[in-house]
Amino acid sequence: QVHLMESGGGSVQAGGSLRLSCEASDGIHANNCMGWFRQTPEKGRERVATIYIGGGNTFYADSVKGRFTIAEDDADNTVYLQMNDLKPEDTAMYYCAKAMGWCSPVSPLEKFVYWGQGTQVTVDS
Numbered sequence: 553q554v555h556l557m558e559s560g561g562g563s564v565q566a567g568g569s570l571r572l573s574c575e576a577s578d579g580i581h582a583n584n585c586m587g588w589f590r591q592t593p594e595k596g597r598e599r600v601a602t603i604y605i606g607g608g609n610t611f612y613a614d615s616v617k618g619r620f621t622i623a624e625d626d627a628d629n630t631v632y633l634q635m636n637d638l639k640p641e642d643t644a645m646y647y648c649a650k651a652m653g654w655c656s657p658v659s660p661l662e663k664f665v666y667w668g669q670g671t672q673v674t675v676d677s
Contacts, residue, residue, distance in 0.1 A: 554578045554666045556648045561671030564638055572633040572671060574648030579629045582606030585655030586631040587664060588622060590644035590673075600646070601633060602655055611657040615641070638675045645670040 555577040564570055572588065580586070587602035601622040602611045610622055621634040631648065649664035 554650060556650060556666055556668035558646065558648045558668040558671040561646060561673045563674040563676065566639055566675055566677050568638050568675070569634070569636045570638065570673060572635065572646055572648075572673075574631045574633075574668060576629050576631070576650065580605055580624050580626050580631060583653060585651040585653065585659075585664075586622075586624065587649050587651070587655065588631075588633045589647045589649060589661075589664075590642075591647065591670075592644045595644075597647075597661065598644075599657070599661075602657070603631065604654060635673070638673075640675045640677045643673060643675050645672050 557575045560572040582605050584605050585602055588600045589597050590600050591597045600613050600616055601620055603622045605624055619637045623632050647670045648668040650666040651663045
């Protein structure tokens with residue numbers, strides 16, 4: 553059973569930064585896809601960023617392009633989401649997820665078979 557553990561959430565002022573971490577119990581392996589998603593009652597679950605491990609291919613939602621960066625650290629079995637210039641509309645529960653094999657920006661959520669418990673990010677205006 554794969555376990556994903558998120559950390560790094562919290563409350564910040566608009567314009568601030570946070571770095572989310574996702575540690576995978578089975579490690580970060582090539583040819584798998586890791587992603588960050590966020591969820592609010594109003595918008596539901598939204599794809600924020602994904603990375604294809606080993607290939608370096610990344611995807612970002614338009615709303616976070618230029619502000620968020622997803623990166624992998626194989627040595628630490630961790631995927632990070634660096635979030636800069638945070639805005640109140642970034643407030644959400646953030647989830648890490650893992651898909652086996654390739655993923656594209658339009659891959660269905662069901663392709664991500666492993667999910668963490670989430671970490672809350674709150675941005676105050």
